[in-house]
Amino acid sequence: MKADRSESRRLSRPAMAGLGLILLAAGGYALWKHTNLLPGGAPSAARPAPAAAAAPPREDAPPSRIVRVSPADVRVIDHVRLSTEELLDPQFALFDPAALKLSAPLRLLDEIERPVLYAEVVNTSDRYVALSPKAAIAVFDGSRALDLRQAWSLPAHLYPGERVPVALTGRVERYTEVKTDWLPAKRAALPGPRPKLDVSVENTEASVGTGTLNFTYRYRYKYVTVHGRVRNDSPAEVESVKAWVSLYDAQDQLSGAAFQELRLPRLKPGESAPFQVNVKQHGANFARVEIVYDADAR
Structure with missing residues (x-):
């Protein structure tokens, strides 16, 4: 018996839309399964992050005697080398620079008429020897510093009452002011370390x-x-x-x-x-x- 084709009816529009959605969902699922089975697995963005390694237990740092201060008040003494005994000695003290005096320079002319300034360094202390005293002597003509140099150094041991000559050579027609910067120096009590x-x-x-x-x-x-x-x-x-x-x-x-x-x-x-x-x-x-x-x- 033959079916009568005239009696078959087309699907309605809502049925066709539902069927399309089912096919689309089935295709998406098949595509996801296909990419997940490929070598390399899921994309890097989709990979789960590896679990972080457990941090080792933190040990307490050993106690330190260093105390950090900010801002630090650092005192630097150039040209003086201190021993461990001196650094640890609470009674240690440097030579008092106020006990060193520089006399007013006297301008003289040498054998070829070049000017020379002569002065004297005096240790006015009555108790201590100045060890390796050094002075930065600046001579001015008005506001201009003169380019002078010391002809020789001071002795390593300057005893109380001793007067040592200082010669300053260079171009100097006149001077109006002298400034002396005494560098830090150690001291020694009498009789002192110098051989007699x-x-x-x-x-x-x-x-x-x-x-x-x-x-x-x-x-x-x-x-x-x-x-x-x-x-x-x-x-x-x-x-x-x-x-x-x-x-x-x-x-x-x-x-x-x-x-x-x-x-x-x-x-x-x-x-x-x-x-x-x-x-x-x-x-x-x-x-x-x-x-x-x-x-x-x-």
């Missing part, structure tokens, strides 16, 4: 010398030859004896000065040796000689 020497002046000779500048300019100058003797009165051997020699005129003004490491043999206790120093005289004729020494003990 007897440095005496036996005689002096005033002479006149001549010289030539640039093979054309001849000049004359006065100088004093100081003859003396050094005797070692300390219990140890002594070497490297240095001398700061000052010439003073009748008005007790510096008229010349010189520094020299004496050419002496190593002196055993009780031994002595002669020495000789030539000092150029740029001021008035000298009336007396003063010597400050320094030395190293073996």
Whole structure:
């Protein structure tokens, strides 16, 4: 028996829309299953993040004696080396810079008419020795700082009452002000660490010398030859004896000065040796000689 095609009816529109949604859902599910089975699995964005490793138990830090302060009040002392004993000594103190005095410089002319400023450093303390004193000396002409340099250094041991000459050389026609910045220095109580020497002046000779500048300019100058003797009165051997020699005129003004490491043999206790120093005289004729020494003990 044949069916009558005229009796079949088409699906309604709502039925067709429902069927389309079912087919679309089935296709999406099949596509998801297909991509999930591929090598590599799901995309990186869809992968679950690995579980974080458990952090090891934190150990308590050992106690520290360091105390950090912000902002820190740091005090830096240049040019001074302190030992552990000095750092831990609650009674340790540096030499008082107020006990060091610089006299007013005296302007003199050397043998070729170049200006030289002579001054003196004095230890006015009556109790302590200044160890390795150093001074930054600034000389001004008005507001302009002059370019001067110190001709020699100060002794490693400056005892109470000692006066050491300082020579400042350079271009200086005049000066209006001098500023002295004393660098930190250690101190030592009397009798102090310097070897005990007897440095005496036996005689002096005033002479006149001549010289030539640039093979054309001849000049004359006065100088004093100081003859003396050094005797070692300390219990140890002594070497490297240095001398700061000052010439003073009748008005007790510096008229010349010189520094020299004496050419002496190593002196055993009780031994002595002669020495000789030539000092150029740029001021008035000298009336007396003063010597400050320094030395190293073996």
